[in-house]
Amino acid sequence: MWEFIVGHLNYWLFCVLMMTGLYIVVARGNLVKKIVGLNIFQTAVFMLYISMGKIAGGTAPIFPTDMNVDPNVVYSNPLPHVLILTAIVVGIATTSLGLALVVRIREEYDTIEEEDILHIERDIVTAENQSHGGAMGGRA
Amino acid sequence: MATSEIQHTALTLHDQLPILQVAIPLLAAPLCVLVGQRHAAWWIAFISSFAAFVISCLLLVQVTDGSYISYEIGGWAPPLGIEYRVDALNAFMLFLVSGIATLILPFASASIGQEVPERNHTLLYSCFLLCLTGLLGVLITGDAFNVFVFLEISSLSTYVLVAQGAYRDKRALTAAYDYLIMGTIGATFFVIGLGFLYMATGTLNMADIAARIAEQGDNRTVRAAFAFILVGMGLKVAIYPLHHWLPNAYTFAPSAITAFLAATATKVAIYVWLRFMFGVFRPDFLFDVYTLQFIILPFGLIAMFAASFVAIFQRDFKRMLAYSSIAQIGYMLLGIGLISATGLTATISHLFNHGITKAALFMGVGALVFYSGSSFYDRLEGRGRTMPWTSAAIVIGGLSLIGVPGTAGFVSKWVLVQAAFEKGWWPIAALIVASSLLAVIYVWRVIETLYLTAPAEGAARREAPLPMLIPLWIAALSCIYFGFDGVFVVDIARTAAEGLLTSPTPLPLLEGN
Amino acid sequence: MRHHLILRVIVKLLVSTMILYALYVQFHGDYSPGGGFQAGVIMAVAFIIYGIVFGLRKVHAVLPPWLVHKLVALGVLVYGGTGVVNMLQGYEFLNYGSLTPHHPEHGQHWGILAVEAGVGITVTGVMIAIYYAFAARPPRMSDEEW
Numbered sequence: 001m002w003e004f005i006v007g008h009l010n011y012w013l014f015c016v017l018m019m020t021g022l023y024i025v026v027a028r029g030n031l032v033k034k035i036v037g038l039n040i041f042q043t044a045v046f047m048l049y050i051s052m053g054k055i056a057g058g059t060a061p062i063f064p065t066d067m068n069v070d071p072n073v074v075y076s077n078p079l080p081h082v083l084i085l086t087a088i089v090v091g092i093a094t095t096s097l098g099l100a101l102v103v104r105i106r107e108e109y110d111t112i113e114e115e116d117i118l119h120i121e122r123d124i125v126t127a128e129n130q131s132h133g134g135a136m137g138g139r140a
Numbered sequence: 141m142a143t144s145e146i147q148h149t150a151l152t153l154h155d156q157l158p159i160l161q162v163a164i165p166l167l168a169a170p171l172c173v174l175v176g177q178r179h180a181a182w183w184i185a186f187i188s189s190f191a192a193f194v195i196s197c198l199l200l201v202q203v204t205d206g207s208y209i210s211y212e213i214g215g216w217a218p219p220l221g222i223e224y225r226v227d228a229l230n231a232f233m234l235f236l237v238s239g240i241a242t243l244i245l246p247f248a249s250a251s252i253g254q255e256v257p258e259r260n261h262t263l264l265y266s267c268f269l270l271c272l273t274g275l276l277g278v279l280i281t282g283d284a285f286n287v288f289v290f291l292e293i294s295s296l297s298t299y300v301l302v303a304q305g306a307y308r309d310k311r312a313l314t315a316a317y318d319y320l321i322m323g324t325i326g327a328t329f330f331v332i333g334l335g336f337l338y339m340a341t342g343t344l345n346m347a348d349i350a351a352r353i354a355e356q357g358d359n360r361t362v363r364a365a366f367a368f369i370l371v372g373m374g375l376k377v378a379i380y381p382l383h384h385w386l387p388n389a390y391t392f393a394p395s396a397i398t399a400f401l402a403a404t405a406t407k408v409a410i411y412v413w414l415r416f417m418f419g420v421f422r423p424d425f426l427f428d429v430y431t432l433q434f435i436i437l438p439f440g441l442i443a444m445f446a447a448s449f450v451a452i453f454q455r456d457f458k459r460m461l462a463y464s465s466i467a468q469i470g471y472m473l474l475g476i477g478l479i480s481a482t483g484l485t486a487t488i489s490h491l492f493n494h495g496i497t498k499a500a501l502f503m504g505v506g507a508l509v510f511y512s513g514s515s516f517y518d519r520l521e522g523r524g525r526t527m528p529w530t531s532a533a534i535v536i537g538g539l540s541l542i543g544v545p546g547t548a549g550f551v552s553k554w555v556l557v558q559a560a561f562e563k564g565w566w567p568i569a570a571l572i573v574a575s576s577l578l579a580v581i582y583v584w585r586v587i588e589t590l591y592l593t594a595p596a597e598g599a600a601r602r603e604a605p606l607p608m609l610i611p612l613w614i615a616a617l618s619c620i621y622f623g624f625d626g627v628f629v630v631d632i633a634r635t636a637a638e639g640l641l642t643s644p645t646p647l648p649l650l651e652g653n
Numbered sequence: 654m655r656h657h658l659i660l661r662v663i664v665k666l667l668v669s670t671m672i673l674y675a676l677y678v679q680f681h682g683d684y685s686p687g688g689g690f691q692a693g694v695i696m697a698v699a700f701i702i703y704g705i706v707f708g709l710r711k712v713h714a715v716l717p718p719w720l721v722h723k724l725v726a727l728g729v730l731v732y733g734g735t736g737v738v739n740m741l742q743g744y745e746f747l748n749y750g751s752l753t754p755h756h757p758e759h760g761q762h763w764g765i766l767a768v769e770a771g772v773g774i775t776v777t778g779v780m781i782a783i784y785y786a787f788a789a790r791p792p793r794m795s796d797e798e799w
Contacts, residue, residue, distance in 0.1 A: 018332075022325070025321060025325065031317065034321060038321065038324055038325070041325070041328060042324075042328055045328055045331055045332055045335065048332065048335050049335050052335065052338070052339055060686075062684075062685065062686070065684060079344075080335075080338070083285050083344075085690065086285075086289055087288075087331060089690070090289070090292045090296075090327075093292075093296050094292075094296065094320065094324050096783045097296060097299055097300065097320065098317065098320050098321075098324075099787070100786060100787070101299070101303060101313055101316055101317045101320065102317070103787065103790055104303070104306065104313050105313045105314060105317060107790075108306070108310040108313060109310065109314075117314055121311060121314065124311065128516070129455075132455055132516040132517070132518045132519070148743070148744065148754065150742075150743025150744075151740075151743050151744065151745065152743075156740055156745075156746070159736075159740070159745070159746040163733060163736065163737070163746060166729075166733060167729075167730060167733040167734075167737070169726075169729070170725070170726030170727070170728075170729040170730050170733075171726070171730065172726075173722055173723065173725065173726035174723055174726045174727065174730070176719075176722075176723075211745070212745055213745060213746055213747060214745055214746065214747040214748045214749070215744060215745045215748035215750060266726075
């Protein structure tokens, strides 16, 4: 039992982080906090990948300059790290784009609370419904 | 270091086609920024997407017999290196995506000019090219992680493109934000799935993963991987319960962008689904063990009806079309859920036919908006008389959306009904017809608005400018052309479907570790 | 704006060191951890910290926003251009071996150097561009209102 818990430590942490992030994205109304949640969520994935490449006793996969590789040295798997370097870059791009959108939203709506924004948008839709009338029901 | 002389036969331009398909738009995007002049940027964008279209035609011709082309990036042999693999399915999709991009750009030059301030044009075309690069890359690559990278290239540029609608309606910003949150969650789920796959198989080449999964059989890691990939891509596909981002994003994005996205983005996501369901995981496995058709089939059916119902009650033409897109995705899911060569043929041909139909319709809306300034029905009244050419093209697109015989939409729906009958599931066939009737209602509302109401007082006859009208009519005429000559699409779709259902040629596996 | 004397002096010392260190990380990336991504970020930080302490106007004078945008594009073109050169020599895209056909390992060194230079330029540009984009927005309230 104890081995099961400790042996899968990275997966437990992954689960906790991932769920924390996802919960923040869903439950928080503040647009910036949502982005932070998204970041935590992505970080969980980075951790999953990086822990995957770990080999017990493995060292950094950098060959000596003279290329005389000692066959006894164990190297950890560099591929997941490289993959996640790409994913981190994607994460940065997403974060900065998301924050840029938040800045623009605040300039237009004067708030970054989801509820206020929904309220404003509902007002717009009601106004549209009135001005574009029409016999058919349903929201515009 | 040993000096090794390796014999090398020089590759010709012909051998380089798969990489040029992606590299040309990829390099054209920064070129737009460097030039920094909006007319030049448009020409760069147009020439490079036209070049991509020509290349996709050349590739398509080579693979229609069911063979495939493999290209090793950087000369690293797969499964270690990244491989680009072109077969009938993705060559066909490349043809669709690059064709639509080439068609949309002339339209965009007029429509964007009105909807987005001039200082943004250069960057917008650059983003458009990046989006195109991403979509083409997702289609052409044979490496699972590469799919994610290209997917995010296209998604990130899509968010920017959608947000450009903010100059007309500020809700484009929140639409783009919602899309960003949902899209990122989807993409992250997809990466988690890939991580599990990598854990289970130790490789990222799709054909190699497939071979190794076949070797080791069922296990929990593979199942978890599949679940994450299914849901992650499902968000991008906008399958029914995960479609929330789509209507707003399509409604508030600039018209040209909506036309491009509606015709390509969700289609590419469905392609990824098909590729993973049939090309990576073993389909017999998925559908028998995971009872996939009991998940996909009902969602497809719900989408067909629920989204069509919602579409009927819209007052905004553009929003109506967005909901109809969700409904049409239902048909494609249905084809997958039927798990037969005919069902997949229906899905793939509907991908194509619906792509050109929606491109025509959204370009039509864009042309109407060009003068009326909004796509609400009451602002479009009587446009059939003031803008006869635009309206006629919209009617053709609408008929194809319903699936009237003689239009492209009919062909793929016909194959779908055939697939349902093949299985003996006639109620499904009846439901397909029933939901097409719902399409009749929402398309009729448009026709009624355009033709059967009086135009506003003093409205002069004023046709949309030619750069808009020509692409619109090319799309509309191809709806008719592919309706009468459905064999071309269906044949390729069938080759592609059969290619998916037969297990892919396994690569020579690397021995040991 | 004459306060924060210590900060200003230290930043002046730091900026040049940071740029130097960025170049080290960039060019030593072949043999040790490093490369374009890291070097680009360090390089960008040098400019950003200069901007934070001395004001946006000063850093704009050194590196105007239009130039930053061009840098972003230029880096991608350097990267892709390397691939195109490989293609013109009759090899696969990004097969650096083509640069010195008789000794592919050397070609790979040259190739990775060129590609990492492209990455470094773009990352520097992107990071600075993000900072400019956010910092140049008119603030809601001025510092004195706090």
